Amino acid sequence: MAQEDTVKLSLLADRDTWWADPLDGSADGGPHAGRWWFVGILFLLPYLYPVTRSLLASPLTPVKVAEGGLLYGYAAGYLLFPLLFGQRLRYKLLFAGAMLAAGFGTVAAQGVSAFVLLYVTATLAFLLPAAWALILDLGGLGLMALLLLATGRLANEAGDLGSVAGITAAMFFMSNLIRAIRRLEIATREIAALAVSNERERVARDLHDLLGHSLTTITVKAGLARRVLESSGDIPRAVEEIREVEGLTRSALSDVRATVTEYREVSLPAEIAGARAALRAAEIEADLPHAVDNVRAELRSTFGYVLREGVTNVLRHSGASRVRVRLGRDWLELEDNGTATGVVAGNGLRGLAERLHSVGGTLRTTARPGGGLAVRAEVPGPAVAQVRTETAGGLA
Structure with a gap:
């Protein structure tokens, strides 16, 4: 039509x-x-x-x-x-x-x-x-x-x-x-x-998604190292956190270069591992998937962006103590138990909505009863049985 x-x-x-x-x-x-x-x-x-x-x-x-x-x-x-x-x-x-x-x-x-x-x-x-x-x-x-x-x-x-x-x-x-x-x-x-304008928007969106997450994680880990030194003086642990900050900055620099040249590919497994480390450093309990085999291969990069931006928002704004992420064949859900009572559509969520729209998908963000947000990204695919990896129980 x-x-x-x-x-x-x-x-x-x-x-x-x-x-x-x-x-x-x-x-x-x-x-x-x-x-x-x-x-x-x-x-x-x-x-x-x-x-x-x-x-x-x-x-x-x-x-x-x-x-x-x-x-x-x-x-x-x-x-x-x-x-x-x-x-x-x-x-x-x-x-x-x-x-x-x-x-x-x-x-x-x-x-x-x-x-x-x-x-x-x-x-x-x-x-x-x-x-x-x-x-x-x-x-x-x-x-x-x-x-x-x-x-x-x-x-x-x-x-x-x-x-x-x-x-x-x-x-x-x-x-x-x-x-x-x-x-x-x-x-x-x-x-x-229009092509020039679209390319500018692509670079701006990718840099926002990339640097927003990387800088937030770097800030959290640097703060953790400072607290460790101030409270217990555990120098080995602080040094380990600083090493991770150094690795993150090198990785972010490499990603910026790749983004500008449009060669950067986001890996969903790598984003899950990065989200687990960032949430642990922020002392937020993370309930994340351990495998992505049930996700359509062509959607893993897109869902990697969704997970990255969702975790960045949790670290920056949510005040949450727990985050849960679930994956399906053509969907991803992220929930937190933070203090948010409504949805404020910032640049990150708008960028994700545009990214999903480009592959025929949708992004839905809703406030959870009792506080916190639920983000669901979905890209409808062929009518086949969907494998869902959900566990019982809600967020605290």
């Missing part, structure tokens, strides 16, 4: 571009005016030269002046149409109406070939969105055919009118191909920007 919805939205987006070019309001993609005027004058010479000679060959009268103004106004519109790129659609439509009127007036007043209508039909094919260009070009060709029929010139001009129709069709498809390429270029730039 999601794929069908995506296809429907794509089709609707394409239909929107028929009537309003999404690039309207931006001059990006329009022809360069300086170059166009040079080429446009070359295209206009076959039209301007004979009609100019015809005007100059007869006495100058107000009618001839009006015809000359119409003639050169039509030519100027053809040369200046690149200036309309980047303008709003209503200005383009006003320009299109003026150009069509000038084209019809030129054919009717000067008696020139219907082929001169190509200057306006080609212009509209490039200037207007597809639907408007199609309507106005077909309408213009139809009206020109009626004009020629009314003046008795249709038989002689049918070939020229057919040539105009064929060339206009080619221009129409070419212009829409250019628009599609421009939209693809813009989409490519947007995708690249």
Whole structure:
């Protein structure tokens, strides 16, 4: 269903571009005016030269002046149409109406070939969105055919009118191909920007999950070493805790490097062992699984992140004396008996929810009766029998 919805939205987006070019309001993609005027004058010479000679060959009268103004106004519109790129659609439509009127007036007043209508039909094919260009070009060709029929010139001009129709069709498809390429270029730039943003979010999420846990564990173990030295002076035990702190800092540094290069893989068994050591150092009773064989292989890394963040939250915020973790084929549950009476969604939980969503899973965090939180991560899989490793009894 999601794929069908995506296809429907794509089709609707394409239909929107028929009537309003999404690039309207931006001059990006329009022809360069300086170059166009040079080429446009070359295209206009076959039209301007004979009609100019015809005007100059007869006495100058107000009618001839009006015809000359119409003639050169039509030519100027053809040369200046690149200036309309980047303008709003209503200005383009006003320009299109003026150009069509000038084209019809030129054919009717000067008696020139219907082929001169190509200057306006080609212009509209490039200037207007597809639907408007199609309507106005077909309408213009139809009206020109009626004009020629009314003046008795249709038989002689049918070939020229057919040539105009064929060339206009080619221009129409070419212009829409250019628009599609421009939209693809813009989409490519947007995708690249989104990829950069997603990579930043990935690094931020991974560093939060990594450093939050490592620094919390280091803080707990350093505090334990300090308390040992202050209370009993047990130097061997304090030295052992300091050695573990040193190992944790080296491991955290290595993990940071791997995270930045996206080569880091979280191991669920290693996270369980690390959680057991961190909770023991914080003097929190830990009821943790001893094996992960019942967990789907592809979910072990994801559940490792969930366990890491859950234990970090317990160490930082919970005030708990006991933590219990249970694993199933496609789920993980973590409960503590801390003092929390409600759920506060911080960066860690949001990051975990995003991580689970990326693999089709969900994260649910609820307050337990009597205090503490229960976190459940679940990634639905194939309908097979699930192995659950639960033991009787609740938290104290």
